[in-house]
Amino acid sequence: MRYELVVFDNDGVLVDSEPLANTILAGYLTELGHPTSYEESLRDYMGSAVHRVHDLILERTGRRLPEEFDETLHARTFAAFERELEPVPGVVDVLKRLVDEGVPYCLASSGSHERIRVGHRKTGLDAWFRDENIFSAQDVGRGKPAPDLFLHAAERMGVAPERCVVVEDSRLGVQAAVAAGMDVYAFTAMTSHERLAGATRYFGRMDELPPRLGL
Structure with missing residues (x-):
């Protein structure tokens, strides 16, 4: 899909x-x-x-x-x-690939908008994310593991939950994505498969993500 x-x-x-x-x-x-x-x-x-x-x-x-x-x-x-602070190795190449393929993307973070902005300014990721595709737990009543943040992001981006895939590296994030009815690809660079149980797929390096997305 x-x-x-x-x-x-x-x-x-x-x-x-x-x-x-x-x-x-x-x-x-x-x-x-x-x-x-x-x-x-x-x-x-x-x-x-x-x-x-x-x-x-x-x-x-x-x-x-x-x-x-x-x-x-x-x-x-x-x-x-x-x-x-540095960007996760390989993630800029993933973002370039999504843009080249015309696949919409956004972020949905438990962190505050200020935390997101500080990190993106330092790492240069502010070139890839703007207000319209940044969503924070501040925007909803309940953060992860509740599905609210992911559902909010999908609604704002105009995409049905079942047509979304979440890229997560935390147990709470995987639980939230599953609760939202979304596929979730678990990034295991810091967290074991066992801790991320319930994910749709697993990958350990960012260069493995585009092929798993069919890109």
Whole structure:
């Protein structure tokens, strides 16, 4: 089947941000008295919006994170992005191929619009994404694993969910895509097949994606 829309996750799929972001998150939570390793941060928070961090910490400890948590976390993360962030290897070639083949694409991210923009300015991906094809969990009531964000993106792009394919690298993202009734191609560069169970297909390098899309 030729898909009518390719929906990209952002963190870990377009920009190689997960190592940076989860190192910072784990360090900050530990600093606040919630010891968290890098591996635990990936396991619990990769692919989710920041409200999940608040929810899990409260559920596990009965303590709320400080009011300035989001602001401080974002400031530290954005500073690291400005210093070190790079695009995922091979993803620009994938975007060029989609343009050449006339296949519409967009992104649907758990991150804020500001986070997306900061990362895209640093990596040059702002040449490939504009306001009309960028969607954030900020735009909907519930983030991943709820299907709302992917359904919102499909509706705004004018494509039926069953004609969309999502490119994801997180367990929560795969669950959200499946719940939205979309095929999902799981990128396993950082996450195992087992953690991404339920995906339609799997691939480990970006140069493997166009053939899987029939391009």
